Amino acid sequence: MTRVLFRQTGGTLFLKVEGHSIKTTAVDLCSAISILTENLEASLTLLLRKTPRVIKSDGYFEIDTEDDSGSNLLFASALLGLRTLAKQYPSGLHVET
Numbered sequence: 001m002t003r004v005l006f007r008q009t010g011g012t013l014f015l016k017v018e019g020h021s022i023k024t025t026a027v028d029l030c031s032a033i034s035i036l037t038e039n040l041e042a043s044l045t046l047l048l049r050k051t052p053r054v055i056k057s058d059g060y061f062e063i064d065t066e067d068d069s070g071s072n073l074l075f076a077s078a079l080l081g082l083r084t085l086a087k088q089y090p091s092g093l094h095v096e097t
Helices: 029-047 069-088
Strands: 002-009 012-018 053-057 060-066 093-096
Touching: 002 029, 002 069, 012 029, 012 069, 029 060, 029 069, 069 093
Parallel strands: 002 093
Antiparallel strands: 002 012, 012 060, 053 060
C-alpha cells in the first residue's frame, strides 16, 4: 500500500508519498505514482524555475515549496492523478488531504 499525504499550510504546499504498491499484469501502480511525483518535481523546477525541497529514497518521496498560483496548479494536477489512481486501485493507494 502506498500512502499519500498532502498539506497546504502556512504558505507552503507539502506532499509525501511512502510505501510500495501493487504490481499486476494490467498496471504497475508504483510506476504510475512515481511518474506523477517526478513530473511534479520537474514541472516546479523547469517550468516555474523553483527550487523545491525534495527528499527521495526507495519507496519514499517528499516535496514542499511555497504556495503560489503556479505551484498550486501543479500540485492540484498531481493530486488529481493520484486521486484518480486511488479510486481505481483502493487496495494499493490511499490519498489523504
